[in-house]
Amino acid sequence: MIIPSIVVEEKAAEYTIEDVICPFCGCCCDDIIVSVKDGRIIDVRNACTLGASKFLHIDEGRLLKPKIGRFESAREASLSEAIETVVGLLKDSYYPLFYGWACTSCEAILLGLDLAEILGGAIDNTSIVCHGPTILAGQDLGLITATLGQVKNRADLIVFWGCNPLEAHPRHIARYSVSSKGRFISGRRDRKVVVVDVRRTNTARIADLFIEVKPGYDYEVLSALKMLVRDLDLEVDEVGGIPVSKLEELADMMVEARFGALFFGTGLTMSRGRDKNIEAAIELVRCLNFKTKFVLIPMRGHFNVTGANEAFTWRTGYPVSIDFSQGYPRYLPGETTAVDILRRGECDLFFVVASDPISHMPRRAVEHLSNIPVITLDPKLTPTVYLSDVAIPVAYTGIEVDGSVYRMDTVPLRMRKIVDPPPGILPDTEILRMILEKVRGCV
């Protein structure tokens, strides 16, 4: 190829790699410069503080050997013993639940789907507890979206609703939205920026208009905006703590924009109404498209949570929460969703890859894990690893192993290996393949 996929300038024991894709958030910034010396990352340029922190701390708090046993009774085990134990537990299981998949490659996710299908278990990815409602709403109405470059080149109005990119997606503003420069927009001064949130976030400070909505009233506000955009009259004076005159101002800004982009985050998906909030946002954007051009883009969290949805969908037809127990993919929110399976205590084994559900699911749901075996593949010593009956260390996707990932706007990217993993530590794809082979042998 004329353009090599990565430039490597070798200087003694040191090399610098350009255009590295950042394995932190859904922005997947692909302009990171990483310097390596003696096999360790010593410098990271262009990354935000979150991304840089991940690159620079991969060696800390790591799980270095497979372990068997919970908490303090854990003991080190060989990889083959750990895998034998895992396979033994899987074989005896009637309804295993496979969970995680947001911080690994699509290659690993597809192997996870293989495993769940063969064993007749359920498999879910972490998007169900962040942008699951976005997916649910998309299934009922359809998302009206665009890649981030459309925003960069064209958007003269940007609305952040229930999201705080300055803290969660720090480079979003410079690279993709507020101050990005493109063909038809030369930067911040060509754009208007609106922030809608329940608190004055850091992002609100850079906005032209900040609208503070009462917690849990987004649905009402979005509904009122839909009425205003459709030129229908409101009978009330204020909605969700916002005077109607202010909403009229926002509605006019939206209609007058040539290309508007509504970015939304967990402020909409997790609050009162959940998927219905997103439906209301989609309906608003639909109405806006009769008058101008408007798109809506979810601010996805982990670097490959979007990829998990994509891979789940192409293989099974459904983006999250698949149940293979009857030999084919089935899906129904509230039934096959991970939190609900755990809450009802229905799975008899919990298999976690690249996630920390103990930290990120309600305690009342994960308490079921005291009754069933827990298996985890993770590079780090997390609370979930600590609780696991078997944990196997794996390499960091995007740093120690290459793999395919999807940015928040579904643009696919190919991550590259930068350094070797610590000795004896394999990529999760390798571990999953070993388990799969042994499971195939006995099912």
Place this chain on the structure above:
Amino acid sequence: MKDALLIRNGVVYDPMNGVEGEVMDIAIKDGVIVEAIDERKAKVIDASGMLVMPGGVDIHSHIAGSKSNIGRLLRPEDHRRSYEPKTALTRSGVGHSVPSTKTTGYRYARMGYTTVFEAASPPLKQKHTWEELNDIPIIDKATLTVMGNNWFIMDFISQGRIEDAAIYAAWLLKATKGYGIKIVNPGGVEAWGWGGNVYDLDELVPYFGITPREIVEGLCKINSMLNLPHTIHVHVNRLGMPNNCWTTLRTAHTVRKAFGGGKLLIHITHCQFSGYAGSTWTTLRSGAEYIAKYVNSVDHISLDMGQVVFTDTTTMTGDGPLEFRLFQSLAGKWANADVEVETGAGIVPIRYSRRSYVGTIQWAVGLELALLVNDPWRIVLTTDHPNGGPFTAYPRVISWLMSSKARSKVMERVNRRALKYTALPSIDREYTFTDIAIVTRAAPAKLLGLKRKGHLGVGADADIAIYDLDPRKVDPSVDYRRVRRALRRAAYTIKGGRIVVVKGEVVEDIPGRSIWVDVDIPEDKVEELLREVKPRFEEFYTVKLRNYPVPEDMILNPSPIKINPSI
């Protein structure tokens, strides 16, 4: 002898080699068709009384990539009514109109299809397309690369830098592992970036100082400069609008005016959707006769049908404004997904109803095109899967082509008023088995320039479909149901010399090959151009130039075709 196979006594239809229903043996070794093999050491399939044809080739089908996946995501209700449990040999899957990856491969193989072209892939999302294609088993796959709204191509053409445009296009094909140049609503999808569209060949694309006519002519020129195996593959402007058959004809004719006749220059895809006369939806008429008359009088154009079948399906296209219009009239689900610098996409579920006036016209237009175009080598059977209906409907479409009785049966139950405005009731042409072998295999392979596909001559890939149907005994005109049934489930499908389907069931789950063109442009020319392009590229795109190409190691079973351009 490894992988030796002998198909004995089949009734063979191989139009490319002039074989029309002869009883003969076919010998296979190492995945290709050979003159003869040692029968004692070969596995033998007794195909006596069976129809033997080359494996089917689908020239235009939306099976993988961003759009297809949005379609899947959008339609859980489509999956619930059509699912396939895992078996000891195969994987599970779901989907009536937008099947999941594994199921897509199995269903094509069960019908005896062995090569499928994904019809439209935006370069920026091409890695996604290949990841899905990797996951589709059995069939060989390739993709057509969307270029008709690409900013760099449009800029180069409007600046008169046609050679640079050609080099850029060649680089795009190489970088994305694409097979050919796809044009979707030239200029119109760029205008959709502002919520607009273009409605005429000579309308200026906003901000680009270029017209659809110039885009089509430019890419047609580029196509021939690069010596690509397939012509430009065009989804015309005004697709899916009343009275658009004239736009179709003018698009076809503009390349003839520019480059003359004598060879194929343009493929008008899913022509049914751009074959309407009548100025409004209520006065919609079939425009198939006008198009067929033109096609019959020239030699530079080929078509595929884009046949509509009466079912619940999912429309998906790069033509964003078209899907928005569809949403306006159907008011159900609508997904949109613009792709920066390149194209857009829209997805809307639809139900084609027999009773509806428009649905009936659409159904008739596709069949009229196939029946009125005289030369079967220039019309290919498609449903523009899943736009006109899922590909699993091909046997139904074949039965309509082969039997006027089958068509009459349907016509008894469609919208009567609509039928008056189509020529279909008066057409009595019926396709022969040779015609079918042409429009489903030989013609698409030939139009795509696939030298080893679509025929059973020595050296061809051993992709073969065997159907439990004796063409000497069955009259398809009368016994069309039998034909339809046999074609739904191949008695045997052989892919690359391996038996993958027996009696309509998949017996071996093998990966297919990935085909693309490797256009051999001098490296220094490409490098020079990219040096110039890079700053603008990184200003317009949100990815770095280096992260844009599809790395070759992402692709399963790569099978590139070397092309020597005339640059």
Place this chain on the structure above:
Amino acid sequence: MSCGDRLKVVLITGRSIKQGKSKDVGKFFDEYREAIAVCEMNPTDMETLSIPEGGYIDVSSPYGSITVLAKPSPDIPSGVVFIPYGILVNTIIPPDTDGTGIPRSKGLEVWITPSAKHLPDLKFIVKSIGGV
């Protein structure tokens, strides 16, 4: 709404830059615990309950109670508190998803009271989940 030394507030959870940064360093390090064991609230609400800066509070819901550090933030409206995502706040989040698959992690009504307790040991919490 206040009632004696208790205050009923709406709990919002979310990402904070400190939580995001420290989660990839190590979840059993103090830095992470400090990042997640913090509750940002309006200074007037702190005054109402006479919580000093750097004081601890208990945040309780019907599902449990946690001790976190109170941190004044004028950007947060009165009657609302913010705690970053993590194992602590998830102790008090209801597990029901109302058929959507996602728990309601924002907009939950909780009670806050000044606390004499210290920040919890995260390992201890994990053990209690694991049935120890």
Place this chain on the structure above:
Amino acid sequence: MRITFKPLTPFKVPVDLSPITPDNLEGMDIGEVKSLQVWVGSKRKRIDEIFLVELSEDGGEEVAIVFMGDFGKARGIGSRMSKGSITVKGSGGLRVGEYMRGGTIVVEGDVDHWLGMAMRGGSIHVKGSAGSYVGAPPKGSSKGMRGGSIIIDGDAGECIGAYMRDGSIEVKGNVGLFPGLRMLGGTIVVYGNCMGRAAARMKDGRVIILGSIGSILPTFQIEEIRPSVRGVRERLEGPFYVFQGDLSEDGKGRLFVSKPSNPELAFFEKLL
């Protein structure tokens, strides 16, 4: 004919009971019933491997099925049934009465989400509480409840009667958000309180709230005050505020909200 199923041990994983319906068991002898297979997690099990089955001939021709015990992990009790009866003496699990066409289901305990999913006919009576999406179509579909009646003595969750076209849902207790979401017809009566957003995006149909409701969506407009209104089987005394909506969908549905239970809505009277 009365057939009783009692679990041998409590269920640990999901159990799909959709094949055990009066339609399927009609005319079977005890041996045939026992040899039926159901999904227990990912394994196929014979009925008699997991249940104690008793068959008695009382009650005549009609098949009456009785499930005794905790069926909280069960799926699809009464799925697609068109006749006969099912009684659950305990809790009922998910998707009770999905795609039901006729007959009756009585659940003495609670049920989980998707009760009466896309139901067409028959009646369901839940004596405990129900989860969310009562009568709603499965995700992605817009074909909701089209007939039959559902009565819930306890509370119900969110989105009850979503996409409902016909039939009735009555909840004696409280309901969560969004009763009657995207409703197209039929009647929903809530005797208790509603958390709010009643009848969001409704096009037609009637939602009646007798208890208090947090607030009315800004997409509804007040029409009148009525002293009483027709419920499902009785007249309900008010007075009621009558709202029309959802205006953002050009809806012509009616939302009836009790005036005495909602003093904070008095400001709407000024608009009349």
